[in-house]
């Protein structure tokens with residue numbers, strides 16, 4: 122067993138063990154820290170920065186930073202909220218996110234975070250960059266307009282030999298995710314659905330699955346993202 | 361006391377946001393008690409007859425006429441609101457933003473599968489507004505004061521926002537009312 126330590130989040134004391142990241146420690150204590158690229162059980166890609174918290178006065182990503190005894194963590198100062206909103210607004214203006222026509226709308230983590238932070242309109246100018254849609258695979262469609270380069274699909278969707286179906290190609294602003302043409306032919310229905318599920322936006326779509334759930338019953342229609350974590354915490358504090 | 365004056369316009373939109381405004385149902389009667397309508401497709405007043413307190417704009421700017429109307433609204437309205445996704449980010453009309461205007465025109469008037477255009481004429485009458493290179497969100501053309509997202513924004517959201525503005529009371533908007541679709 123790892124040693125029990127105490128940390129402070131927003132000035133409140135919580136207990137955890139040394140082997141955790143700040144994110145894990147917060148979650149088990151019912152404190153929600155937003156994440157996009159983070160995927161439990163895989164190595165962090167720390168690409169989205171939405172989980173940024175202040176640790177002893179320095180900005181660090183909660184999903185990759187281990188806890189330490191007595192750590193003082195800020196998770197809800199105005200500065201942090203503004204940073205997080207900016208990250209979301211950059212994503213909304215850099216990609217082409219036409220929510221009204223997106224199959225993932227209502228189940229999209231990016232959108233759900235924007236709802237949680239009550240973003241009414243982004244402060245940055247829309248880029249309307251040209252992006253392609255790849256519909257060459259029989260099972261899935263890749264809409265690059267929406268990809269936020271979180272690498273979750275690359276890390277999660279693998280065959281029995283551990284080979285990734287998706288990979289990054291090119292660099293810098295040209296970087297994008299490509300489904301391996303050959304391996305893609307072996308994509309099973311289960312893996313295709315898992316890929317759609319793991320993608321935090323509507324960039325990976327299983328054919329004929331869009332708009333399955335009626336409006337009002339989708340994941341984030343009525344409940345804000347993170348509510349489950351916060352509720353668990355409340356229940357625990359009650360025990 | 362004079363009632364606050366409201367004006368509305370639909371630019372590059374589909375009138376869905378206006379429909380949603382009408383969707384406040386019987387609260388319309390209350391609304392008419394609370395405000396007076398000026399220029400709006402709802403009452404068919406075509407020209408501003410006075411200064412306006414609240415302007416509601418549906419749709420972004422896809423042509424020169426949209427820009428002109430929007431600028432006029434900005435001049436006349438104390439508070440100007442982007443109503444719906446198209447006003448806020450261009451919406452579905454902005455799907456053309458990574459396609460050139462000439463390609464769009466060719467698809468619509470020359471090469472479309474259902475197009476018959478023997479003389480291959482593109483609309484070019486001087487009466488017609490000129491199409492812009494892109495569809496622009498309203499706040500990239502003039503300053504907008506508030507934004508009500510949704511495609512369309514729900515009737516409840518519009519109602520809550522209008523009442524808050526008219527009464528001057530700040531309101532917490534319920535989670536389920538802020539939606540981008």
Ligand code: SF4
Pocket residue numbers: 267268269270271272273274275298319320321322324325
């Ligand atoms: S396709 Fe989806 S999961 Fe893959 S990198 Fe892009 S946003 Fe992330």
Ligand code: FES
Pocket residue numbers: 155156157158159166167168169170171172173182183184185
């Ligand atoms: S969730 Fe931590 S950097 Fe993306």
